[in-house]
Structure formats: C-alpha cells, structure tokens
Amino acid sequence: METSTEQVIFQRPAALEPVRMHYCPGCTHGIVHRLVAEVMDEMELVERSVGIAPVGCAVFAYDYFACDMIEAAHGRAPAVATGVKRVRPDLFVFTYQGDGDLASIGIAETIHAAARGENISIVFINNAVYGMTGGQMAPTTLPGMKTSTTPYGRDPKLAGNPIRVCELLSALEGPAYLARVTVTKPARVRQAKRAIRRAFQAQERGLGFSLVEVLSTCPTRWGKAPQAALQWIEDEMVPYYPLREFLVAKGLEEEL
Amino acid sequence: MAVPRGKRILMRGNEAVAQAAIDAGCRAFFGYPITPQNQIPDYFAAHMPEVGGVFLQAESEVAAINMVYGAAAAGARVMTASSSPGISLKQEGISYLAESELPCVIVNIMRGGSGLGNIAPAQSDYFQSVKGGGHGDYRTPVLAAWSVQELYDLTREAFDIADRYRSPVLVLGDALLGQMMEPMVLPEEVVDPASLPPKPWATTGAKGRRHNVINSLYIDPPQLERVNLRIEERYRMVEANEVRWAGERLEDARLVVVAYGSAARVSLTAVQQAREAGIRAGLLRPISLYPFPTQAIRDLAERVQAVLVVELSLGQLVEDVRLAVEGRRPVGLLGRTGGIVMTPAEVLGEIRKLAVETGAA
Numbered sequence: 001m002e003t004s005t006e007q008v009i010f011q012r013p014a015a016l017e018p019v020r021m022h023y024c025p026g027c028t029h030g031i032v033h034r035l036v037a038e039v040m041d042e043m044e045l046v047e048r049s050v051g052i053a054p055v056g057c058a059v060f061a062y063d064y065f066a067c068d069m070i071e072a073a074h075g076r077a078p079a080v081a082t083g084v085k086r087v088r089p090d091l092f093v094f095t096y097q098g099d100g101d102l103a104s105i106g107i108a109e110t111i112h113a114a115a116r117g118e119n120i121s122i123v124f125i126n127n128a129v130y131g132m133t134g135g136q137m138a139p140t141t142l143p144g145m146k147t148s149t150t151p152y153g154r155d156p157k158l159a160g161n162p163i164r165v166c167e168l169l170s171a172l173e174g175p176a177y178l179a180r181v182t183v184t185k186p187a188r189v190r191q192a193k194r195a196i197r198r199a200f201q202a203q204e205r206g207l208g209f210s211l212v213e214v215l216s217t218c219p220t221r222w223g224k225a226p227q228a229a230l231q232w233i234e235d236e237m238v239p240y241y242p243l244r245e246f247l248v249a250k251g252l253e254e255e256l
Numbered sequence: 257m258a259v260p261r262g263k264r265i266l267m268r269g270n271e272a273v274a275q276a277a278i279d280a281g282c283r284a285f286f287g288y289p290i291t292p293q294n295q296i297p298d299y300f301a302a303h304m305p306e307v308g309g310v311f312l313q314a315e316s317e318v319a320a321i322n323m324v325y326g327a328a329a330a331g332a333r334v335m336t337a338s339s340s341p342g343i344s345l346k347q348e349g350i351s352y353l354a355e356s357e358l359p360c361v362i363v364n365i366m367r368g369g370s371g372l373g374n375i376a377p378a379q380s381d382y383f384q385s386v387k388g389g390g391h392g393d394y395r396t397p398v399l400a401a402w403s404v405q406e407l408y409d410l411t412r413e414a415f416d417i418a419d420r421y422r423s424p425v426l427v428l429g430d431a432l433l434g435q436m437m438e439p440m441v442l443p444e445e446v447v448d449p450a451s452l453p454p455k456p457w458a459t460t461g462a463k464g465r466r467h468n469v470i471n472s473l474y475i476d477p478p479q480l481e482r483v484n485l486r487i488e489e490r491y492r493m494v495e496a497n498e499v500r501w502a503g504e505r506l507e508d509a510r511l512v513v514v515a516y517g518s519a520a521r522v523s524l525t526a527v528q529q530a531r532e533a534g535i536r537a538g539l540l541r542p543i544s545l546y547p548f549p550t551q552a553i554r555d556l557a558e559r560v561q562a563v564l565v566v567e568l569s570l571g572q573l574v575e576d577v578r579l580a581v582e583g584r585r586p587v588g589l590l591g592r593t594g595g596i597v598m599t600p601a602e603v604l605g606e607i608r609k610l611a612v613e614t615g616a617a
Contacts, residue, residue, distance in 0.1 A: 017467075046462065047461050047462055047463040047464075048461035048463065049461065049462075050329075050330065050459045050460075050461070052326075059473060062469045062471055063469075065467070066462065066467055067461075067462055067467055068459035068460065068461060068462050068467050068468045068469070069459065069467060069468075069469045069470070069471075070325075070326065070329045070459055070469075070470040070471070071356075071469070071470065071471040071472065071473055072322065072325070073322060073325075073348055073349065073352050076318070076319070076322035076325075076349070079314070079318075079319040079320075079322035079323050079325075079326065080322050080323070080325050080326035080329070081326060082312070082319075082323050082326060083284075083286065083322065083323035083324060083325060083326025083327035083328070083329070083330070083334070084326040084327065084329065084330045084459070085326075086284065086310045086312060086323070086327065087283070087284050087310055087326075087327045087330050087331075087332040087334070088330045088332075088460065091330070091460065091461055108315055108316060108318075108319065109315070109318075109319050109322070111315075112314075112315035112319065
C-alpha cells in the first residue's frame with residue numbers, strides 16, 4: 001500500500017461553497033467571507049448556522065456560505081436575524097452587511113438590535129461607498145471624498161457627516177462585543193479573524209449583540225488599483241475610523 | 257390563566273385574534289403599537305410566556321414584518337398585527353414574504369384613512385389587501401370576519417392556509433370588530449406546535465443536507481418569470497379551493513346586497529327590514545376577499561334584478577363585484593368613509609331606491 005507524504009496545509013473552508021464569487025478584483029469581500037468561513041469551521045458552526053445576506057455587493061452571499069442562508073430586504077437583516085434567533089435560540093445567527101445597508105437604510109434595525117442585546121453577530125463591511133448601485137455616497141463616505149452623488153467631494157454642510165458605527169453603538173447597554181478591524185495586510189487579517197471569532201464566541205456564550213466592522217476596499221468605485229486601495233484604507237480611513245476593540249464583555253477577555 | 261373552553265364567554269375581538277393564533281400553534285408574535293389593534297400585542301405579551309412563545313415589541317412596523325420574515329424562514333408559525341397605516345409600512349416585507357414563499361399571518365384591524373386618518377372603523381384598505389399591496393406580481397389570501405367568533409375562527413384557519421400554500425395570509429377586521437366584546441366559544445381542541453408537519457425548506461441548520469436558501473432575488477429574468485409563474489399556479493389553486501362566502505335570504509331574492517365585515521352586519525339588519533317591507537332582498541357576504549366569490553356573485557346576477565354594494569370605503573369592493581356581474585344587472589353603491597359606519601336605515605333607503613329603479617320590488 002502506498003503511503004502519501006502529501007499534507008494539505010491550505011484549502012477552501014468547508015463553510016464556503018465551491019463556487020466562483022462575483023466580487024471585483026481587489027475587493028476585500030472575498031477575504032472577509034473566508035475569515036467568517038474559517039471561524040465557522042473552527043467553531044463547528046456550519047450545521048446549525050443561519051446567515052442573513054444584505055442588499056448590496058454581498059447580496060449573493062447566500063450562494064457562497066454553505067450554511068442555511070436568508071436574503072433580507074435592504075437594511076432589515078438585523079430584524080430578520082432577530083426573528084430567526086428568537087424562535088430558534090439554539091441556532092447560530094449572523095448577518096453580513098455593507099455600510100449603506102447597515103448604517104443608512106437599516107440604522108434603526110441596527111441600533112435596536114444592539115440596544116436589545118439581541119444575541120446575534122454582525123459582520124459589517126465599511127468601504128465608504130455604495131458599490132453595487134454605482135458608487136454613490138454612503139453614510140460612511142469620508143468628508144471630501146468623491147462619489148457619484150458627491151461629485152465635488154462630500155461636503156458635510158450639504159451632505160452631512162459620516163457615521164462611526166462602533167462608537168455610536170458603544171453608547172448602548174446591549175452590545176457584548178464591538179470591534180473595528182481591517183484586512184490590508186497579513187497582520188491585520190489575523191486581527192480581523194480574531195475579532196470575528198470573539199464576536200461569534202459572544203453569541204455562543206449568550207452574552208448578547210456582537211458586531212465587527214471591517215474597513216474594506218472598493219477599487220472599482222474608488223477608481224484605484226487594488227494595492228493603492230489597500231493603502232488608501234491605511235492613509236485615509238484608519239485615521240477617521242480608528243481600529244480597536246470598543247467593547248469586550250466579561251467572559252470574552254480570556255478568549256485567544 | 258386558563259381561558260374557559262367549550263362554553264359561551266364574552267371576548268373582545270382583538271383578544272380573540274390573539275387567542276386564535278395561540279390555539280393554532282403560533283408561538284411567535286412581532287408587532288408595534290397602533291390603535292385600534294393594541295389589545296392584540298397586549299394579549300400576546302401577557303399570554304405567550306404561558307406557552308413558552310415569543311412576544312417581541314419591535315422598533316417599527318418595518319422591523320416587525322422582517323422579524324416575521326426571519327421566524328417564518330426558520331419554520332415557525334408566526335404572526336403580526338397592525339392597523340391601516342402600519343400595514344402600509346409592512347407592505348415591503350409582505351412582498352418579500354410572498355416571493356420567498358414564506359407562510360405567516362398578518363392581521364389588519366382597519367381604521368379610517370387615508371394618511372393618518374383616524375381610529376374609527378373603515379374598510380378602505382380593500383384594494384391594498386386584495387390586489388397585492390406591495391410591489392410585484394403577487395397576491396395574498398385575504399379573509400374578512402364579521403363577528404368576534406369569526407375573527408377567532410378565520411385567524412386560526414389562516415395559519416393552515418398559510419402553510420398549505422406557503423404564502424402570507426391577511427385577516428381583516430376593523431375598529432368595530434377589534435374593539436367590541438361579543439359572546440363566543442373557544443373550541444376545546446388546540447394545536448400542539450410539535451404536531452405540525454415539518455417544513456423541510458426552512459433555514460434551521462444544514463445538518464445532513466445541502467444548505468437551504470430563502471430568497472426573492474432572481475437576477476436572471478427567465479428564472480424570475482419561472483418562479484413567478486410557479487407561484488401564480490398556486491394562486492389558481494387558492495382560487496379553486498379557498499373561496500368562502502355566506503348568504504342570507506338568497507333563495508328567492510330579487511335584489512342582493514354584497515357586503516363584508518361590519519358593513520355586512522349593518523346590511524343584514526337592512527335586508528331583514530326590507531323583507532318586512534315586502535322587498536325580496538338578500539345578502540351575499542364574501543368571507544374570502546381574495547380569492548373573491550366571483551362565480552357566486554355572477555350566478556346570482558343571473559337571477560336577481562339588481563345588486564347593491566355596501567362598503568366602508570368609497571367604491572373599492574364594488575369594482576370586484578362589477579367585474580363579477582359583467583354588466584348583467586345594475587350595481588349600486590353605498591359607501592361611507594372617514595370612519596363613519598352607515599346605519600341600517602341608510603342601507604334600507606338605498607335598497608328601496610334601487611328596487612324601485614330596477615323593478616326589483
């Protein structure tokens with residue numbers, strides 16, 4: 001009998017369907033999908049998870065994650081997740097949402113799910129722009145940033161100010177874990193995965209609402225090459241949206 | 257607190273709705289305060305804990321219907337209730353529920369409109385209820401009660417219809433029916449949620465199977481058309497199997513009043529008074545507003561002289577009646593709006609007038 005000395009050291013996580021994703025070159029959705037899937041694999045969540053996909057670029061996430069998936073109306077994922085979790089508290093329930101979905105049209109659902117301490121986890125992609133619809137201003141678009149609806153740059157006097165979601169939710173009693181991360185380099189990717197794992201642990205331990213905000217690229221709508229887009233996050237977004245853990249509930253500190 | 261069963265009790269319409277849902281095995285309610293339906297969430301808040309069910313006051317009507325969407329996707333029997341302006345807010349969610357083929361029950365205790373309107377009885381959400389309501393090519397079965405007992409019976413049955421056709425089902429009452437107390441009987445038998453058939457399509461964890469997806473997005477037009485046509489076929493089944501109506505004094509009627517809900521109750525009194533006055537009047541009361549009792553009305557139109565539609569709106573029900581009658585007979589309309597309920601005398605006056613005009617007297 002032949003013995004193989006080959007060893008698999010890297011493969012697609014079981015929590016990801018073996019399909020091609022539609023994301024643009026240089027978009028970091030793919031990395032974040034993978035991190036979520038790796039954590040689901042490691043925590044053995046796939047068989048009892050329900051994921052909620054948003055409206056926006058990640059709308060097709062229901063085709064990518066191997067767990068049961070629900071496609072929600074624009075902004076309503078936290079309400080849909082609440083419905084699932086309340087009738088099936090034994091299931092692991094997460095949403096995956098962009099900035100327009102979570103912080104604009106769905107800000108009420110976000111704030112109230114957080115205030116209730118709803119025992120769900122949210123992966124929040126902040127790329128400061130509406131990608132799917134053509135590059136319009138998002139609630140997180142930086143001051144001065146050009147988009148298709150702020151062609152002269154976002155003027156806060158006319159178009160308002162960006163929303164810092166983690167800081168906003170930090171004022172509430174309900175959240176158990178709030179963190180902002182990015183995936184611009186390997187060390188950052190590892191930090192991001194750790195944050196997602198902590199968020200998922202918060203739910204598994206019944207501690208309440210958890211959210212991980214991931215500063216993400218949109219090379220297509222930013223009009224930047226993938227490498228330049230990563231650099232833009234470091235240079236422009238990170239100073240405005242500081243990377244840190246905003247809230248870590250008791251019982252999570254010892255994790256990792 | 258155990259409610260007495262199998263004997264006449266006095267119950268408020270809104271409370272009967274909530275008890276009906278619990279008796280139907282519904283263990284999840286999501287809602288938002290609005291008058292005149294408030295006793296429905298109040299009742300659930302008090303009684304869901306007794307049966308281990310979920311009551312949650314949502315931050316908005318929009319959130320409530322999307323919580324219903326999530327709970328229905330997870331396979332639960334679930335319900336929400338509201339009154340007219342709140343139902344408008346739920347329409348987006350109802351459209352998604354219909355296209356995603358998710359069963360649930362939505363109760364509308366209608367009030368005066370349009371806009372903020374008022375909190376008095378009305379039926380002005382008829383179009384919104386029976387013609388789809390939200391965006392897209394869908395329908396929802398609609399059941400309309402005329403008594404507290406029937407509010408209970410129809411709400412309970414609505415859950416079975418919802419599961420049978422994988423569709424949201426609307427139950428209509430109005431401020432009068434929701435607020436009034438009447439004698440009614442709660443049946444002895446209630447549904448144990450554990451006894452309900454499994455829903456293999458539900459998102460409950462992909463254990464030992466491929467993942468289930470609840471979705472209403474079909475980016476490819478031929479695929480969306482296929483889905484819509486498949487759902488449309490189910491509406492044909494609904495139309496074939498779920499038409500419900502009741503008649504009073506129709507056998508020898510020469511003039512028929514068509515009315516549902518509270519308007520039908522007022523009309524029945526007027527029909528009885530007309531009979532005493534020698535006018536052969538009858539009442540046809542649609543109970544399912546979609547599917548509409550089109551054939552029953554058409555058959556009747558062949559043998560009566562005139563049709564009078566009585567509704568708490570300014571000419572909504574009458575459109576479906578005219579489509580059924582197809583010009584065979586004159587169709588009159590008595591509609592009141594703004595939360596005004598017509599009196600039996602008003603209806604009788606219209607019956608007399610129409611009877612004289614058409615020779616139905």
